[in-house]
Amino acid sequence: MATFQSLGISDVIMKALDKMGFEEATPIQEQTIPLGLAGKDVIGQAQTGTGKTAAFGIPMLDKIDKNQRKIQGLIVAPTRELAIQVSEEIHRLGKFKGIRTLPIFGGQPMDRQIRGLKDGPHVVVATPGRLLDHIRRKTIDTRFVHTAVLDEADEMLNMGFIEDIRDILKQIPEDRQTLLFSATMPKEIRQIAQTLMRDPQEVKVKAKEMTVENIEQHFLEAHEKQKFDALTNLLDIQTPSLAIIFGRTKKRVDEVTEGLQARGFKAEGIHGDLTQGKRMSVLNKFKNSRVEILVATDVAARGLDISNVTHVYNFDIPQDPESYVHRIGRTGRAGKTGVAVSFITPREMPHLHLIEKTTKSKMHRMQLPSHDEAKRGQQQLAVNKLARAVEKQGLDGYRETASELLDEYDSVTLVAAALKIMSKSRRQTPVTLSSVTPLSVKRGGGKGKGNYRGKGGGDKGHNFNRNNKGKGRNRKFNNKRGSNNSNKRD
């Protein structure tokens, strides 16, 4: 376990790390920060939730001359939410150095961003489309950029973004340092990356699986028509405190969201057709647990760091194995455990095996949950609440009424009535979802886009702790194993 001190990081950034509650460096940070500080180009690959943002952020920030109010660091990310999130993490890391960061993304008024750019940020974190708008309008000055970062790099070099990325990099000085990071990095993407970098150092954190070991991976075989009832039964049984459900299309997300709301779940949907304001408000409600279930397209698959997501459900299994890795990586972050369940129709079984083969992870079959089990799951919630109330004491004011009630009714009837009142009687509102085009399943488990060469054996046990200064959360990370296409983003 490396301490940050041993990595050669400047005191002013060490102070930020301490404030953020970072005590030890994660494997990807330990292996890439010294290379970054030495000015090397780096391709860094490590599992989801293992600190890649700080891994590229720290070397970039270390090099920035605070007195030069020019953009010196440029980070490109695939989605608006991720651009904002990364900008906030970089702001935290550069706080004591007085670094100014600015997120630039679509859906926000141009003139507001032009004013922000005139304000002299040192670091800009941008989505490619809007960044190119500013480059073409000459409202952004990239002449002094010495460090360029592609976060979710394999996505950024995929067919959807590659031309934009090439156009952007042409506007950045040749002698720049280039850092590419992602949890997944298919071979062909690695080859493209080489053409955009100078003698890049490739760092891949050794792990037996592409996915995070702390995430329990299950699959549930169900016909299309059974999936929604199976989902609501499973939600009642597993009672996730914070869950993300992925659907293949925006329409699907809307329908599943409406169906869940009709059955009394606190669910909201997010996808690319929503206004930027709506996307932000849905995400904030989810982050503050005012919404328990976020139904999303792949717009929320990569990078989003929402602590305490306990469950991820692939209501529709993704086309790309890489997308599977990123989706389930929204849980089990920073050493925490998580649960992922994928709904597979019988004809999609070969695709499930392709994903397992590509990501070198094993999904365990789960039986279709019955409605009775769901009811018992809801009752269990009520039982837990009652047990907690008994433990907490303070019941004296209720005892007299309770014994009067017991004069009238027997105890079992009374407790049954209490359980009935306390457990959600899930309205079995009929919900029909429009059919989705089935996956184009590659028969015979053909090669996924990525050939992952998982190296045998994982890292030694890795604990990294966050002291209680960090964001008010005392997050103990027991990451036993070392600390991995694009569904076109909405």
Ligand SMILES: Nc1ncnc2c1ncn2[C@@H]1O[C@H](COP(=O)(O)OP(=O)(O)OP(=O)(O)O)[C@@H](O)[C@H]1O
């Ligand atoms: N050394 C550390 N100690 C404690 N917490 C850390 C450390 N490094 C990062 N974190 C926290 O761990 C969480 C995950 O970090 P981050 O979002 O950078 O992961 P990632 O590897 O980029 O994941 P993804 O592949 O999903 O994008 C964040 O909340 C971050 O603040």
Ligand SMILES: [Mg+2]
């Ligand atoms: Mg990330």
